[in-house]
Amino acid sequence: MQTRTRDGLALLLAGALLGGGIAWLLGRRQESPPAPSALDAVPADALLVASLDLPALRASKAFASFLREEREIPGLGKVRDVCGFDPMAGLTEVVLAIPAAGEGGDFGLVAAGAVQSEALLTCASKVVEARGGQPVVTQIGSFHAVRDSSAEGRGEIAVRPGGPILLGGGAYLRAMIDAADGRAEPVRESAAHREVAREVGEAAARVTVVLTPEQRAELERELAPGGGARSPAASVVAAGAGVALGPEIAVRGVVLCDAEAPCAELGARLRAARDARAEDLATRLIGFGALLQRVEIAAEGKELHARVSLSAEEASALVARLASLRALERPAPAPRLPPALEGRGAPPPAGDGGAPSPDEVVAPRRAEPDGGAR
Structure with a gap:
């Protein structure tokens, strides 16, 4: 009786293991x-x-x-x-x-x-x-x-x-x-790109830049022609930026340098450039002046970090302004004749002596210093 019980339990256990294994394999196949x-x-x-x-x-x-x-x-x-x-x-x-x-x-x-x-x-x-x-x-x-x-x-x-x-x-x-x-x-195996991406953090939009030794040498020659003082920008090894989306829009940038001193100097120059740009009239008119003033720029050893956050409403307004500016930069489509005039030739060019159209702006005549008119 005990032997039969043991054999029954063994068969039950084996069946359970076999059934579980089959279920696992089927699940793997469906993945x-x-x-x-x-x-x-x-x-x-x-x-x-x-x-x-x-x-x-x-x-x-x-x-x-x-x-x-x-x-x-x-x-x-x-x-x-x-x-x-x-x-x-x-x-x-x-x-x-x-x-x-x-x-x-x-x-x-x-x-x-x-x-x-x-x-x-x-x-x-x-x-x-x-x-x-x-x-x-x-x-x-x-x-x-x-x-x-x-x-x-x-x-x-x-x-x-x-x-x-x-x-x-x-x-x-x-x-x-x-x-x-x-x-x-692939670029996933690049230690330099991975390091920059890690410093930038999770982002819906992200860019990483890694300079080769040859590019850094060329950059240094261009920034200090004739062997002059080394520019702090020549210490840049890599850089990146990212935009993280959420209740607030967080923008973060990072620059990796080859030494601490030039990184700190570069940070000071960027802060001065930020302040000057924030006071620029054109920048303020499109709404970016106040945002630039909020950008935090700080050197941390061989790293330079820039951070700013804005609400979703602020971001929407700025994006809308950028879209409007982009639309203004597009060339206007060429004017077309009304269907009734198609094929009858182009209208006479402006300035041929005819009367101005209702929407034509006629510039005022300006007197020349000798009393003539232009």
């Missing part, structure tokens, strides 16, 4: 693999890395309007009309990278999130054709890339199922693909 990060496709030797957390920005009253704008392809119209969908709609992360080495103007753009790879390749080919080019699709590693064979060197777009999306010049695009495919170190 989706982690989504690729845009930073995984940025080469480790990048000079500048700027990242945007799109869901956080979309949820912010201050910045959401920028992401809701209808995106257009210059000369072709709205992206949704050309492609049949908006590639930005499902994205969660965008990263801009500038290589430390390479021709001026080189850059890479990486986007991660819900990616429709086949639809994106089709859209890119349509855009190339609409501009009179010849689209060519090639496979590079695990990615498919589209380029215009009639315009070599003007950039390519590459994507793989599940993302990310890559945009860049030929050589740098391939460097990004190598990083994404694990054949080269």
